[in-house]
Amino acid sequence: MKTYRIDQHGGPEVLRIVDVEEPIPGPDEVLVNVTHVGLNHLDVWVRRGVDSHPFPLPLVPGSDVVGIREDTGDRVALHPGFGCLKCEICKHGRHDLCRHYQIRGESINGGMAQRVVVPKTHLMPCPIEPAKAAAMPLSLLTAWHMLVGRARVRPGQKVLIQAGASGVGSLAIQVAKLHGAEVAVTASTERKRERCMELGADHAWTYEEAKTEVRSWTQKRGVDIVMDHVGEATWKQSVRALARGGTLVTCGATTGHQANIDLRVLFFKQLNLLGSTMGTMDEMQEAWAAVTTGAIRPVVDKIMPMTELAKAHTMLESRALAGKVVMEQNL
Numbered sequence: 001m002k003t004y005r006i007d008q009h010g011g012p013e014v015l016r017i018v019d020v021e022e023p024i025p026g027p028d029e030v031l032v033n034v035t036h037v038g039l040n041h042l043d044v045w046v047r048r049g050v051d052s053h054p055f056p057l058p059l060v061p062g063s064d065v066v067g068i069r070e071d072t073g074d075r076v077a078l079h080p081g082f083g084c085l086k087c088e089i090c091k092h093g094r095h096d097l098c099r100h101y102q103i104r105g106e107s108i109n110g111g112m113a114q115r116v117v118v119p120k121t122h123l124m125p126c127p128i129e130p131a132k133a134a135a136m137p138l139s140l141l142t143a144w145h146m147l148v149g150r151a152r153v154r155p156g157q158k159v160l161i162q163a164g165a166s167g168v169g170s171l172a173i174q175v176a177k178l179h180g181a182e183v184a185v186t187a188s189t190e191r192k193r194e195r196c197m198e199l200g201a202d203h204a205w206t207y208e209e210a211k212t213e214v215r216s217w218t219q220k221r222g223v224d225i226v227m228d229h230v231g232e233a234t235w236k237q238s239v240r241a242l243a244r245g246g247t248l249v250t251c252g253a254t255t256g257h258q259a260n261i262d263l264r265v266l267f268f269k270q271l272n273l274l275g276s277t278m279g280t281m282d283e284m285q286e287a288w289a290a291v292t293t294g295a296i297r298p299v300v301d302k303i304m305p306m307t308e309l310a311k312a313h314t315m316l317e318s319r320a321l322a323g324k325v326v327m328e329q330n331l
């Protein structure tokens, strides 16, 4: 069968289509005919390589996979991340903390191929349009774990989402609203801010506006939760926006990973600083249930043939997109 494979890190040209042996499912595994694979920024990191983070090359990319089970003909979506399900941590349901936690297309082979073999425990139902389903699992799990699992968002709380129009941000708006929070976002362009409002945000500001608007929105109190994955560029502002006892949760550092905090602010204001990455398999199921009912929907900008993966990567890197890119099977 045909599959994309990264043999060495580099530019989009390292995304090569190769012929490999047909995968054969073992016990408790199924063969899935891949129909759609959503792209994430993770795909760019995996392709380029990251200092001091080895990826197991050669590697098949693709984390967000939707396809059809060979044995039953059912459409399925695949868990993007999973624990070993055997260790004590996994037995306590904290798959995200498992030492053997794996991300599809990052630490094990992904789904940018004609077919994949996966354990039955990695399957989720797919009751919505497959291209839309493929645009969500990884970023939805990330957003859900940040807001629900880590920051414990509650009804009536005020939540500020930095970069609200991003893949994670646009889903975080909906997760926060679903949990009864009031939501404000920052976004750089008018078009992005409009998009955030359409997704349910109560306020959408430029980064500059947010500095003063947060104060009037909260009657100078500050927000209960700030969700940030921008990194250095927004860190100072994110800390400043917090109320006493407020929580800053971060899952990324796109603009740089060095951050400072005045320890006096940290303890006097009794702030909570939380790191977050991926989430548990139970959280994925919970979040997926909200997708099934239509409470959460993705923003898909483009659906492209899978053979145009290199072009899609270039578009992703140019940041010209206003939503997710989903690759459609044509290998």
Ligand SMILES: [Zn+2]
Binding pocket: 083, 084, 085, 086, 087, 088, 089, 090, 091, 095, 098, 099, 100
């Ligand atoms: Zn485990």
